[in-house]
Amino acid sequence: MIGPAIRRAIATALEATLQSLNQALENSLTPQSFAWRLEALQTGKSFAEVVLLRTLLYRVEQVFLIHKETSLLLHHVAAPGVETLDADLVSAMLKAIQDFVCDSFNTSSGDSLDTLRFGELTLWIEQGPQAVLAGVIRGNAPYELRTVFQQAIEKIHQVQGKALADFQGNAAVFEASHADLEDCLRSRYQHKKQGNKAYAWVAMGMLLLALGVFGFFGFRARQRWATYLEQLKAEPGIVVIEAKRGWRKYFITGLRDPLAVDPAQLLQPVGINPQAVVSQWEPYLSFDSELAATRVKDLLKPPATVSLSLDEDGVLRMSGTAPRAWIAEAQQLAQFIPGVTQVEVADLIETEAELESIQRQIENQILQFQEGQTAIAPHQDESLQTLVEQIKRLITIAAALNQTVQVEAIGRANNNGSEAQNLALSQSRADAIVALLVSAGIEPESLTARGIGTRNPLQNQSGISTVEINRSVSFKVSLTDESHSEISNP
Amino acid sequence: MIQKKICMVGAFATGKTSLVARFVRSIYSDVYQTTVGVKIDKKLVNLDSQEVSLILWDLYGEDELQKVRMSYLRGASGYFLVVDGTRRSTFETALALQAKVEQTIGAVPFILVLNKLDLQADWELEEGRSPR
Numbered sequence: 140m141i142g143p144a145i146r147r148a149i150a151t152a153l154e155a156t157l158q159s160l161n162q163a164l165e166n167s168l169t170p171q172s173f174a175w176r177l178e179a180l181q182t183g184k185s186f187a188e189v190v191l192l193r194t195l196l197y198r199v200e201q202v203f204l205i206h207k208e209t210s211l212l213l214h215h216v217a218a219p220g221v222e223t224l225d226a227d228l229v230s231a232m233l234k235a236i237q238d239f240v241c242d243s244f245n246t247s248s249g250d251s252l253d254t255l256r257f258g259e260l261t262l263w264i265e266q267g268p269q270a271v272l273a274g275v276i277r278g279n280a281p282y283e284l285r286t287v288f289q290q291a292i293e294k295i296h297q298v299q300g301k302a303l304a305d306f307q308g309n310a311a312v313f314e315a316s317h318a319d320l321e322d323c324l325r326s327r328y329q330h331k332k333q334g335n336k337a338y339a340w341v342a343m344g345m346l347l348l349a350l351g352v353f354g355f356f357g358f359r360a361r362q363r364w365a366t367y368l369e370q371l372k373a374e375p376g377i378v379v380i381e382a383k384r385g386w387r388k389y390f391i392t393g394l395r396d397p398l399a400v401d402p403a404q405l406l407q408p409v410g411i412n413p414q415a416v417v418s419q420w421e422p423y424l425s426f427d428s429e430l431a432a433t434r435v436k437d438l439l440k441p442p443a444t445v446s447l448s449l450d451e452d453g454v455l456r457m458s459g460t461a462p463r464a465w466i467a468e469a470q471q472l473a474q475f476i477p478g479v480t481q482v483e484v485a486d487l488i489e490t491e492a493e494l495e496s497i498q499r500q501i502e503n504q505i506l507q508f509q510e511g512q513t514a515i516a517p518h519q520d521e522s523l524q525t526l527v528e529q530i531k532r533l534i535t536i537a538a539a540l541n542q543t544v545q546v547e548a549i550g551r552a553n554n555n556g557s558e559a560q561n562l563a564l565s566q567s568r569a570d571a572i573v574a575l576l577v578s579a580g581i582e583p584e585s586l587t588a589r590g591i592g593t594r595n596p597l598q599n600q601s602g603i604s605t606v607e608i609n610r611s612v613s614f615k616v617s618l619t620d621e622s623h624s625e626i627s628n629p
Numbered sequence: 630m631i632q633k634k635i636c637m638v639g640a641f642a643t644g645k646t647s648l649v650a651r652f653v654r655s656i657y658s659d660v661y662q663t664t665v666g667v668k669i670d671k672k673l674v675n676l677d678s679q680e681v682s683l684i685l686w687d688l689y690g691e692d693e694l695q696k697v698r699m700s701y702l703r704g705a706s707g708y709f710l711v712v713d714g715t716r717r718s719t720f721e722t723a724l725a726l727q728a729k730v731e732q733t734i735g736a737v738p739f740i741l742v743l744n745k746l747d748l749q750a751d752w753e754l755e756e757g758r759s760p761r
């Protein structure tokens with residue numbers, strides 16, 4: 140019964156205050172007021188209401204001097220701008236509620252109600268022997284304010300004790316307490332400063348700058364994200380299904396071939412913090428030729444001597460040399476590889492065939508010497524060079540087939556001179572060639588030298604005399620299968 | 630200006646709130662809304678060319694469960710004892726209340742109101758007859 144009435148009174152009073160406050164603040168431009176305006180906008184409260192709420196520490200809005208016995212109002216003051224409901228009624232209600240509380244809660248006779256709260260409003264009642272002082276306070280009043288109230292009610296009793304005792308309903312005489320009551324109308328706000336315009340503009344400028352910087356960063360982040368998405372789209376084996384930019388975070392989902400690049404690795408180069416990206420990649424098989432080629436390599440594991448190419452139509456071309464077994468297996472496998480539609484092996488040479496051919500070429504070579512000499516005869520650099528390359532190639536190819544190569548340099552001499560001399564001469568010639576080959580970079584372990592003198596002479600060939608042809612070094616290649624070497628060479 | 634506290638006392642539903650409403654705001658309603666606690670109103674009257682402000686305390690009506698608290702009557706310059714003519718018991722309640730009030734705040738002037746004149750046909754009280 141009392142609550143609503145007082146509340147209404149307060150509401151009216153508040154409204155008046157707000158109106159004047161509104162006018163005062165409407166034109167001021169401070170960063171603070173900007174923040175308040177924002178809050179007002181967000182909460183749906185009026186700007187002035189927000190200001191009051193944010194700055195008010197406390198404010199005594201009304202003070203009632205009430206005769207205790209009759210509960211009649213003796214005097215009443217209100218803060219400027221505060222309009223009040225009928226103070227007579229309020230004072231009676233106040234007394235009624237006090238009586239009600241005292242009766243209802245059986246307080247001992249000395250006790251009395253001295254504080255009431257309705258939301259933001261506090262009602263303070265300061266008891267005197269004949270009269271009470273009641274203050275309506277918004278906010279949190281400091282305890283010191285109690286003293287102010289106490290002193291006021293004491294003073295009123297001192298000065299008007301007789302009038303209080305004789306009170307018959309005529310309150311005119313208590314006009315004299317006006318100043319004491321007004322003294323209780325105190326308030327404190329947090330910010331009493333007038334808006335400093337220069338400060339306000341600086342703050343405003345900073346705000347704009349901040350917005351600008353924010354905007355720039357936002358723009359840059361957007362650019363980076365777009366770049367990243369572009370790059371992802373260009374990557375084979377990556378399909379972006381959904382990409383979203385949230386506040387501070389990015390979300391991306393899509394398909395990724397296990398052979399495609401790791402999308403996370405593209406982030407740093409474009410300047411996006413990988414931490415900020417939540418990504419979900421489902422694995423899939425891409426038919427992109429680039430990826431299919433990678434897949435082919437992974438599965439077929441071609442020897443270094445083979446080169447593969449996969450065209451747009453999925454035609455896989457293999458060239459180079461490869462062991463017969465590998466070629467057969469690769470042909471089988473390749474047709475089952477996703478992205479491969481056809482396998483072309485026409486350009487692929489079997490390693491075994493090449494090996495045989497090189498072996499034949501090496502064994503057909505002879506390096507010649509002059510009569511009685513152990514140094515190679517001049518004008519054979521080209522032949523020597525070819526030989527070196529052939530041996531090297533032979534070693535490489537043999538390795539691919541798990542075979543080791545032994546090249547034996549066989550030295551000869553013609554039948555001039557004694558057999559013993561010829562044997563020594565032929566050995567020296569073989570040794571000389573091996574030395575040349577080693578110096579050309581062939582592993583000495585792959586080479587042996589043997590002089591056979593005049594035994595097993597070469598038959599004359601293409602117009603070279605038998606005498607000439609046997610002042611020479613020829614070669615014998617032997618291949619040992621590594622996996623069987625122990626069996627074949629016990 | 631002179632102010633006076635006046636109380637409305639009586640049994641429940643005798644018409645205390647209705648009387649105040651009629652007096653202060655000149656309105657009347659058939660709807661019964663029982664008073665909880667105290668309801669306070671104000672009425673300015675002219676008395677011998679002097680303005681008097683009457684602060685009217687409309688107290689809740691007494692019934693078997695709830696007796697009227699005397700503390701509400703403290704400081705009253707006078708009171709109305711309201712009786713519902715159609716219920717004899719309300720007269721008895723009024724008498725008991727009057728005695729109690731006088732005991733608490735002294736011999737303060739009061740007016741006994743016999744209400745619901747329009748229902749005089751149903752009255753349980755008759756002129757010149759002692760209720761008992």
Ligand SMILES: Nc1nc2c(ncn2[C@@H]2O[C@H](COP(=O)(O)OP(=O)(O)OP(=O)(O)O)[C@@H](O)[C@H]2O)c(=O)[nH]1
Nearest residue numbers: 641642643644645646647658659661663664690745
């Ligand atoms: N017929 C008739 N009905 C009345 C009269 N005065 C009041 N009433 C009705 O009596 C009922 C009770 O009236 P209230 O004024 O609420 O009574 P009250 O004494 O305030 O009741 P409590 O507050 O409960 O003690 C209401 O329905 C009124 O309309 C009257 O003069 N004549």
Ligand SMILES: [Mg+2]
Nearest residue numbers: 645646663664
């Ligand atoms: Mg009532």
